[in-house]
Amino acid sequence: MKPYVYITRKLPEETIAEMTAHFDVKMWDHEDIPVPREVLLEEAKKASALITMLSDKVDAELLTAGDNLKIVANLAVGYDNIDLETATKRGIHVSNTPDVLTETTADLTFALLMATARRVVEAAEYVKAGKWESWSPYLLAGHDIYSKTIGIVGMGKIGEAVARRAKGFGMDILYHNRSRKMDAEMEFGAEYSSFEELVSKADYVVSLAPLTAETRNLFTADVFTKMKKSAIFINVGRGPVVDEQALYEALVDGEIAAAGLDVFVKEPISADHQLLKLPNVVALPHIGSASTETRTAMIKLCCTNVNAVLSGDRPKTIVNKEVLR
């Protein structure tokens, strides 16, 4: 009997064709609707491998549902949706999709920064709504990007790729990270800074931090108060690093100027959410790595990892290296 692989979303057949030749592969039927929990639990009982989305909760219940599970290949670089401790204890490999999405996610981060600063979404809606009656000097005037200071919180590979773009825009670069990045300091003139200093000096505070116990609720009311009143907050990392009520109040009270958000505490965010009512918020549906090329590369990397583990080899991009021992 071939090992059973379950994929929690419908993916293009051609992206998984190679895997289908070696394994018994089944996908959830829908591209846009998540697999119901009870279906996923049933599938996990039989599966040797799961390819999961960042929206799937891969908790202890799921990881212990069956005895065959050898790998959870998460279609994302972030893996905060997975109970890593339980997976490791059970010897289940957890893989993610770093590198292949770095430049694409940095592109989106910069696009969101620019759209928020220059009010691109508001301006486009203004024209389409037939509101444009005359040119005027301050019509939809935004903020400059060139020569401003960007503060990157979370200087991983995506952070460095954002810094490279910022350098091209003649920006001064501050960053905060668990460890110093000497290469980025040399290459982009990025300056290491404490979190407090970064948030108080940056014109653009960009969060690319992963969600961990340390980063949860990192951006509190107190932090927004420390930012410049003209600061623009961009979040392409994970929603729960932000206290959204505090962000809302900071935007309403003019503690900061605007926010560009690709991620939210609860996803999908409800259309009624108070943040979405604000004109100075640009909101996107978690599309950081969503280019066709990159999503295909991410799927292929998941397949490579599944293939490796089910063939007794090491996965290419493992998160819990402890299981390899």
Ligand code: DGY
């Ligand atoms: C990831 O891969 O973790 C990103 O958030 C996807 O856009």
